[in-house]
Each structure stands twice: as C-alpha cells, then as structure tokens.
Amino acid sequence: MKLMVLMALLASGENPSGLPDGAGKQDVELHCTRCHSAMIIRQQKGDERFWLATLRLMQKKYGLWELPPETEKAILDYLISRYGPPAGFIGRRTPLPPELMPPPRK
Numbered sequence: 001m002k003l004m005v006l007m008a009l010l011a012s013g014e015n016p017s018g019l020p021d022g023a024g025k026q027d028v029e030l031h032c033t034r035c036h037s038a039m040i041i042r043q044q045k046g047d048e049r050f051w052l053a054t055l056r057l058m059q060k061k062y063g064l065w066e067l068p069p070e071t072e073k074a075i076l077d078y079l080i081s082r083y084g085p086p087a088g089f090i091g092r093r094t095p096l097p098p099e100l101m102p103p104p105r106k
C-alpha cells in the first residue's frame, strides 16, 4: 500500500515535501522531515549561523542523529541558498527604528 502511494506520487510528479529542487534536497528530506513536516523548515529564513544553530538544536534537544560532515554541509548549503536571510537582515532581526527605542539613559 505504502509503495503504491509512493509510486502514485512519483508518477504524478508531485513534490510531497514542497521543498524546491536542488543539490541537498534529498539530504534534507531524508534527515529533516522524519520528525516534522518540511513546512516547519519552509517557514524559516536565516543565515548560516541560524541554520547551523537550528541543526545543532535538533541534535542536542530533539534527537537528530550525527551527520557525516559532507551531508551536514549539503544540508546547510541547501537551506542557506533556499531559505536564506530576508532582505535587510543584519543579525537576529532588523533593528527597531529610533522612535521606537526607549529614551537614552541620563
């Protein structure tokens, strides 16, 4: 049954994970969509530090297994190129405009 569903999906050209094609996609599907859907990944954007920190968090807290360095690199390169930082991103988030900042200390 599972095989038939898989074959049907392949035949219909669907993309169950919704991840864009590209080098590293298969690694991401294999290692990053076992516990949660790819949606949780597609909703994020970030730079290299963000994605590396996310990967380490998955390993430390949630039980993502050790990955061979080349696999880790393929996953990170994929995520950074497809889900890189939004325009204007300079760190954790865009800084608040000055008028929203608290008054300077005396």
Ligand code: HEC
Pocket: 031, 032, 033, 034, 035, 036, 040, 041, 044, 054, 055, 058, 062, 063, 064, 065, 075
């Ligand atoms: C062993 C299980 C497991 C694997 C494998 C796994 N994750 Fe997760 N991931 C989790 C759990 C559990 C959460 C928390 C889900 C929640 O908060 O509902 C999570 C949450 C996330 C989040 C959301 C974090 C946030 O701050 O909201 C992202 C992004 C993510 N994972 C990316 C990845 C990526 C990229 C990979 C592959 C490198 C991966 N995950 C592999 C278990 C896993």
